[in-house]
Amino acid sequence: MPTIKLTFPDGSVREFEQGATGLDVAKSISSGLAREALAVEFNGEVWDLSRNFFQNGTLKILKWTDDGGKFAYWHSSAHLMAEAIESLFPGTRFGIGPPIENGFYYDIDMGDHALSPDDLSTIEEKMYELTKRDVPYVREEKSWDDAVSYFQKKGDPYKLELLAGLKDKTISFYHQGNFTDLCYGPHIPSTGRIKAIKLLSVAGAYWRGSEKNKMLQRIYGITFPLKKELDDYLFRLEEAKRRDHRKLGKELDLFVFHDIAPGAPFWLPKGMIVFRELEKLIREELDMRGYQEISTPIMVKKDLWEQSGHWTHYQENMFLIESEETTYSLKPMNCPESTFVYKHKLRSYKDLPLRFSELGRLHRNELSGALGGMFRVRQITMDDAHIYCRPDQIFSEINQLIELVTHVYSMFGLKPMFNLATKPDKGMGDPLLWEKAEASLKQALETNNIAYKLKPKDGAFYGPKIDIQIEDAIGREWQVATIQLDFVMLPERFHLEYVAEDGSRQQPVAIHRAVFGSFERFIGIITEHFAGSFPTWLSPIQAVVLPITDAHVDYAKNVFDCLAAGGVRIELDDRNEKVNYKIRDWETKKVPYMLVVGEKEKSGGSVAVRQHKKGDIGMMPLGEFIGKIRSEIAQKIITS
RNA sequence: GCUGGCGUAGCUCAGCUGGUAGAGCAGCUGACUUGUAAUCAGCAGGUCGUCGGUUCGAGUCCGACCGCCAGCUCCA
Numbered sequence: 127m128p129t130i131k132l133t134f135p136d137g138s139v140r141e142f143e144q145g146a147t148g149l150d151v152a153k154s155i156s157s158g159l160a161r162e163a164l165a166v167e168f169n170g171e172v173w174d175l176s177r178n179f180f181q182n183g184t185l186k187i188l189k190w191t192d193d194g195g196k197f198a199y200w201h202s203s204a205h206l207m208a209e210a211i212e213s214l215f216p217g218t219r220f221g222i223g224p225p226i227e228n229g230f231y232y233d234i235d236m237g238d239h240a241l242s243p244d245d246l247s248t249i250e251e252k253m254y255e256l257t258k259r260d261v262p263y264v265r266e267e268k269s270w271d272d273a274v275s276y277f278q279k280k281g282d283p284y285k286l287e288l289l290a291g292l293k294d295k296t297i298s299f300y301h302q303g304n305f306t307d308l309c310y311g312p313h314i315p316s317t318g319r320i321k322a323i324k325l326l327s328v329a330g331a332y333w334r335g336s337e338k339n340k341m342l343q344r345i346y347g348i349t350f351p352l353k354k355e356l357d358d359y360l361f362r363l364e365e366a367k368r369r370d371h372r373k374l375g376k377e378l379d380l381f382v383f384h385d386i387a388p389g390a391p392f393w394l395p396k397g398m399i400v401f402r403e404l405e406k407l408i409r410e411e412l413d414m415r416g417y418q419e420i421s422t423p424i425m426v427k428k429d430l431w432e433q434s435g436h437w438t439h440y441q442e443n444m445f446l447i448e449s450e451e452t453t454y455s456l457k458p459m460n461c462p463e464s465t466f467v468y469k470h471k472l473r474s475y476k477d478l479p480l481r482f483s484e485l486g487r488l489h490r491n492e493l494s495g496a497l498g499g500m501f502r503v504r505q506i507t508m509d510d511a512h513i514y515c516r517p518d519q520i521f522s523e524i525n526q527l528i529e530l531v532t533h534v535y536s537m538f539g540l541k542p543m544f545n546l547a548t549k550p551d552k553g554m555g556d557p558l559l560w561e562k563a564e565a566s567l568k569q570a571l572e573t574n575n576i577a578y579k580l581k582p583k584d585g586a587f588y589g590p591k592i593d594i595q596i597e598d599a600i601g602r603e604w605q606v607a608t609i610q611l612d613f614v615m616l617p618e619r620f621h622l623e624y625v626a627e628d629g630s631r632q633q634p635v636a637i638h639r640a641v642f643g644s645f646e647r648f649i650g651i652i653t654e655h656f657a658g659s660f661p662t663w664l665s666p667i668q669a670v671v672l673p674i675t676d677a678h679v680d681y682a683k684n685v686f687d688c689l690a691a692g693g694v695r696i697e698l699d700d701r702n703e704k705v706n707y708k709i710r711d712w713e714t715k716k717v718p719y720m721l722v723v724g725e726k727e728k729s730g731g732s733v734a735v736r737q738h739k740k741g742d743i744g745m746m747p748l749g750e751f752i753g754k755i756r757s758e759i760a761q762k763i764i765t766s
Numbered sequence: 767g768c769u770g771g772c773g774u775a776g777c778u779c780a781g782c783u784g785g786u787a788g789a790g791c792a793g794c795u796g797a798c799u800u801g802u803a804a805u806c807a808g809c810a811g812g813u814c815g816u817c818g819g820u821u822c823g824a825g826u827c828c829g830a831c832c833g834c835c836a837g838c839u840c841c842a
Contacts, residue, residue, distance in 0.1 A: 327836075328837095329769090329836060329837035330768090330769045330838070331769090331837065331838055332768080332769080332838060332839080335838065335839065336838095336839080337767080337768045337769080337838075337839070341838085344837075344838085346837090372835095376777075377777085384833095385815075385832065385834085388832090388833065436842065439842050440841095440842050442840090443841080458842090490841090492840085493767050493839075493841095494833090495767060495768070495837090495838080496839080496840070496841085497834090498834095498836095586842075587842080588842085672801095674800060674801055676800095702798080702799080702800090703805085704798095704799090704800050704801090704804085705801055705802060706800085706802070706804070706805090707803085707804055709802050709803055709804095710802095710804050711803085711804080712803095713803055714803080722801065722802065724800095725801090726801090734801080734802080736802060741802070741803095742802055
């Protein structure tokens with residue numbers, strides 16, 4: 127029997143009989159692994175466990191904890207759901223049913239039948255029933271003609287349309303139980319692996335995402351190998367609802383939206399405190415790192431956008447204004463205007479890098495349907511900057527930016543994750559420069575010992591970039607910061623240059639970067655991250671004094687004055703209410719500290735401290751508390 | 767922008783098949799003088815998103831528009 131050699135992730139190489147399957151390999155390692163295995167990655171492709179290997183290659187057994195395993199699991203779940211739907215609603219036509227970041231969906235056409243929540247639970251029950259039969263997912267390769275005739279017979283126009291685009295490809299079908307679907311796979315071994323199922327929602331979705339096509343019903347669902355994992359997931363969904371910044375923003379008087387300005391918040395005094403803390407923080411950090419702050423016009427003539435290319439590529443997102451037969455636009459980005467600051471003088475190689483920061487307000491005409499709370503607004507305050515440097519300075523600049531981003535996020539307890547996006551096919555500019563730049567980015571990431579994901583061909587047309595995502599307190603990921611190199615858009619279109627050492631004129635490289643991204647969005651994110659309980663340094667109200675009776679108001683005022691003089695954002699609650707009432711009230715407002723003062727405190731010059739969410743932490747001398755809270759604020763300590 | 771749902775007091779919400787609006791909280795006034803998550807009583811507060819239509823009569827039915835929410839799309 128001929129053999130093949132398989133290389134494992136740890137580098138070990140083992141020999142197997144030709145035709146061995148992933149499951150055979152898993153079994154040969156351990157029965158536990160065979161039980162957990164969902165799919166395999168063979169030479170970089172994800173395959174079913176049952177497919178045979180006929181050649182040497184690298185192999186990884188994929189489990190639930192691997193993305194590939196999860197995707198196969200959810201993809202198989204989508205098929206299971208389709209089987210349940212077909213048995214309950216015969217005649218349903220199927221669109222596509224892929225795995226997504228959290229779960230899966232299937233787009234279906236049921237004619238006039240609109241799915242109700244009851245239908246969802248019926249389908250869910252049917253799915254559970256089907257899993258009990260524990261039937262295998264079987265792959266079958268078919269000729270294109272056979273595939274077409276199958277779906278012609280079945281009468282499924284969507285699958286036929288998909289097949290029309292697959293003429294030269296290998297066509298594979300997957301069967302499980304009574305269900306057959308056109309599918310590239312891979313799938314998990316059998317339906318019995320799916321243990322916990324939840325169908326989450328139904329929404330309309332156009333066939334192939336085009337509003338010209340028919341609208342199908344999209345059912346979203348999620349499944350897990352363990353019930354507990356499903357419960358945790360559902361709990362997190364609830365938790366996300368509880369933390370919704372739109373709700374908290376209103377309750378905590380941070381900001382409001384009004385019909386009069388869709389997509390633009392009204393910042394209330396308390397929200398503005400958070401906003402200003404972020405501004406202060408970023409300005410301090412940038413000052414320390416050699417940035418120079420600029421401010422450029424909000425409204426400029428369209429000529430600028432014609433030069434930058436935005437007029438042809440971004441016009442529908444710009445707000446236009448006519449005046450005296452001239453067309454102006456509110457700026458959707460700062461970059462083109464920053465070049466005017468650069469070009470204000472003839473620059474020498476000695477001047478570089480020039481780091482121009484701008485906390486400017488931008489306006490982008492987002493589609494009305496895309497707006498959503500602070501996460502998608504039309505009026506954006508960005509912590510933008512453009513760094514102009516020589517090609518040989520790319521590495522050190524990127525290095526500094528990685529340090530800046532990591533440092534700033536750590537103050538919020540947010541963990542950054544880095545993605546390196548390289549040259550897309552339409553990438554413009556000198557290929558050699560691309561290569562060098564990508565190497566610099568990589569080197570900077572590696573020098574900082576940063577694990578990153580490579581996103582090939584995902585860069586902008588004008589240069590490679592590092593996108594930074596953060597993970598919040600309940601495990602959600604947000605795209606925030608970005609570091610983009612630019613060889614084309616600013617340097618070339620705006621004819622930027624500097625005088626090099628040899629007297630020649632050279633083109634600088636521009637780096638577009640943002641740390642918070644937009645203040646609006648970032649404040650939305652941290653509001654949810656902290657569930658409204660901001661750390662003391664960010665909290666709009668940092669402490670409140672609660673006198674027990676009228677007799678203690680004078681002393682309470684004294685406490686208030688001392689803390690206010692110490693720079694603490696403090697309030698005095700001298701309402702004629704019981705302490706219980708006040709405590710409840712301020713607890714719901716998520717104020718970090720309450721200082722209860724009565725007879726004992728008055729006579730002892732102390733305060734009884736109650737910490738948000740922790741409760742009474744005891745009495746201490748006023749001076750001690752002032753020291754405590756001031757140092758907590760200065761060190762930006764995160765309590766929760 | 768597209769599809770669907772929704773829009774009643776500052777907030778959260780009730781208002782059956784059409785008969786000119788109601789609660790709790792918040793606010794204000796008064797009483798109570800209070801020790802770690804809601805003291806009691808009273809008062810005030812809405813042209814029911816906007817405009818138009820049907821009807822003797824519209825918060826309730828119909829249409830258009832605006833906005834919000836979910837999803838799609840877009841994201842130089």
